[in-house]
Amino acid sequence: MNYVLYAMPFFFLLIGLELLADRWRGMRTYRLADALNSVSAGVLSQAIGILTKVVVLLTYAFAWEQLALFELSESSLWVWLFAFVFYDFCYYWNHRLGHERNVLWAAHAVHHQSEDYNLSTALRQTSTGFIFGWIFYLPMAVVGVPPLVFLSVAALNLLYQFWVHTRHIPKLGWFEWLFITPSNHRVHHAQNPIYMDRNYGGVFIVWDRIFGTFQEELDEEPVVFGVTVPLASWNPLWANLQVYAGLWSDARRASSWWDKLRIWFMPTGWRPADVAARYPQAKADLSHFRKFEVPLGRGAQVYALLQFVCYLLAVVWLLAQGDALATGAVLLACLWMALGLYSIGMWLENRSHAWRLECLRLAINLPAFWLAGELGMLTLDATAWAWLIGYSLVSMLGLWLVPRVGRTGTPAARSEANSPHIGA
Template identity: 75%
Template sequence: MNYVLYAVPFFFLLIGLELLADRWRGRRSYRTADALSSLSAGVLSTTCGLLTKGVGLLTYSLAWQHLAWVEFRADDLWVWLFAFVFYDFCYYWNHRLGHERNVLWAAHSVHHQSEEYNLSTALRQTSTGFIFGWIFYLPMALAGVPPVVFLGVGAMNLLYQFWVHTRHIPKLGAFEWVFISPSNHRVHHAQNPVYMDRNYGGVFILWDRLFGTFQEELDEEPVIFGVTTPLASWNPLWANLQFYVQLWRDAWRTESWRDKLRIWFMRTGWRPADVAARYPQEKPDLARFVKFEVPLPRAQKWYAGLQFAAYVVAGTWLLGIGAGVSEVALCLACAWMAFGLYAIGALLENRPWALGVELARLAMHWPAFWLASALGLLPMGALGWAGLALYTLASLAALWGLPRREAALAT
């Protein structure tokens, strides 16, 4: 069962409730572009995950079939309870190393780039974590946990983590001695020096207390969210590539062949000495920290938000049918999704070439939908083509009106 698919409506319902709580309490934990950026990263991650999840599942299944020390039964309750705890233990080390090694941080950093902290941040996920993430769960396969149990407890672990991404829930007393809570997970998303690289557990905070990585949220130290090398972009593609590009540039620039190789696996932030001297990196002064923002007229935000809603529907559709779709069709769907989210990101950043990219996106729908229909990915009858025509005309009309509204705001 795809637990995440069934959870999608509840995710957006809870995000809506959090927005109402913001208004009721006079807070502002959401910004339109930031939330759309986080959600775009999440949609891209789930879509690409349909294509890449086989990497982890295949290696896990092979290890379980050929290397398991014992054989557990999937219909025993104690096996599920054992696996639930075991999974979180493996997650702790996956998460911790994801902060402590350059190449692993390149994947995981996507989740931390938002300078806000709300339920949309929970859905901000990487599209490249599959490259190394599977390694950390192989001990479960060797211990004999069946793949169906592994997938089930993994989904439950992920779903649990959603609710802790909020600023509206205070400290929870004794609960926080055992479980991850919003308070101790806010610490995890901070860039304050006292909070950095702490509280790695997914469900249980016990691992952090046991291995010395626990840090309580302090009243005298308000949390500043984000990363020390700001993304400064609303584009989900660049969010996934930023740190890889930085590592590649440093590896290319260094004159040491040893450093070209080891930079990928050194502690996060390590750079070759010759590169650091020639290309120093400045870290933002938290005392004068300013969140990344691009001024936009309200109409442009609404346009981007409505266009993004169409990709949420498409992504949910793909989650529902993904198991029965060919790899070729999934590759095309991922490319279509990536380009569309890239175009929306360009609009949110108000790039001078964003209009051209947006027009290309609207034009691309026609051959893309024809191909999707031919591959059996999307049934397109006369009603479907009429709906696409209406959507395209409405989008073009809205685009034509945006410059006029922007000019009106400027005056």
């Protein structure tokens, strides 16, 4: 069962309720571009996950079949409870090392790049975490946790983490001692020095208390959300590549071959001495912190939101199809989705080429859907083609009606977008 698919309506219902709470309490925890960027990263992650989940499934199943020390029954409630707790223990170390080692941070950084903190931030997930993430859960296979139980508790762990991404829930008394809560997870998303690299648990905070990584949220130290080298972009593709690009740039510039290799596995923020000397990086000054923002007219914002909804519905359909689609068809869907989300990101950034890119995206839709039909991915009758052509024409009309004033290029805040990451 795809728990995420069935949970999605509840996710967006709760996001709607949080927006109402914002209005009622006079808070502003959402910005449209930031929220769309977060959910875009989640959409991309879910789409690519259909292709990459085989890495986790095959490695776990193989380890379970060949190395399991015990034969645990998936019909036993105790096995499920044990697996739920054990998974969170493994998650703690996966999450912790994801903050402490460069190459692991490169994958995980996506989740921390938002400078807002709301329920849409919970949907901001990596598309590259599958590369190393599977390693941390192999102990569960060795102990004998069946694959079905493993996949189920993994999904439940992820679902639990959704509700803690909010600023509207205060500290929860005794609950704070045992479980991850909005308060102690706000700490985890902070870039304040006192809060950084703390509170790694997914469901249970006890691991942090045991291993010395717990930090309470302090009234005298308001949380500043985000990462120390900002993404400064609404592009979900760049969000997934930013830290990798920074590490690659430093590795390429390093004079020592040993440094070129070890930079990937060194503690987060480590840089070769010669590179750091030639290309110094300034630390963020939180006393003058300003969120990344790009001025955009109301019409342009509405256009971006409506276009994004189409991709959100597309990923829901894709998840619903599950394993029924051929690999080539899923790959085509991922490429189509990546282009669309990239184009919407450029539109939100008010890039000078965004209008032309949108025209290209809309023009590509028809041949892309025709190819999907040829691959057996879709069955498009005359009515479906009429809807698709109608959507394209209405979108083109909207594109022409939206004022193009101010679409001159890159704001100064974006100059940081190409800077390599040095930690969070």
